[in-house]
Amino acid sequence: MEQSFYDQVFELVRLVPKGRVTSYGAIAKSLGAGGSARMVGYAMSNAGLAHPRVPAHRVVNSSGLLTGKFHFNPPELMQELLKQEGIVVKDDKVQNFKKLFWDPLLEL
Template identity: 75%
Template sequence: MEQTFYEQVFEVVKLIPKGRVTSYGAIAKSLGAGGSSRMVGHAMRYAGSVHPPLPAHRVVNSVGLLTGKFHFNPPTLMAALLENEGIIIKNDKVQNFTTHFWNPLTEI
């Protein structure tokens, strides 16, 4: 049976290494749906119901902003999880974003 788009997104998210982040757009591009970053974002809203749990905290916007933080309880949890992996967060933004960026197109 063919995977749904959301299932494909979740499979990519599972691969993001600890201490790295990727963007909604990079996930979309890796799935051959470059214009679908918003759909990836929508899929991530349901990441909390996936078992085993996904490292959803590692998915940020294209400049490193923690735009999905409101889907964590409390919203500060996303930053705390990233900081526990050695990523510095200031004003809800990943510092040294390009250093921590994981590109699923080139690293899968």
């Protein structure tokens, strides 16, 4: 049975190492759906329902901004989860984003 796009996204996000982040666009591109960053965002907004758990807090926009934080309850939870992994966030933006960025195309 073929996996749905959401399932493919969830599977990939589960591979993002602790203490690293990736972007919606990088996930879309690695799944062969380069222009579908927004679809990855939609998938992430449903990640709370997925089992096993999806570390959705590790997915940010291409600038390192926590654009998905409003899908967390409370919204501050996204930053808190990143902080617990040693990631510094200032003004809703991951610091040292380029250094912490995990590119599925290069890492897999």
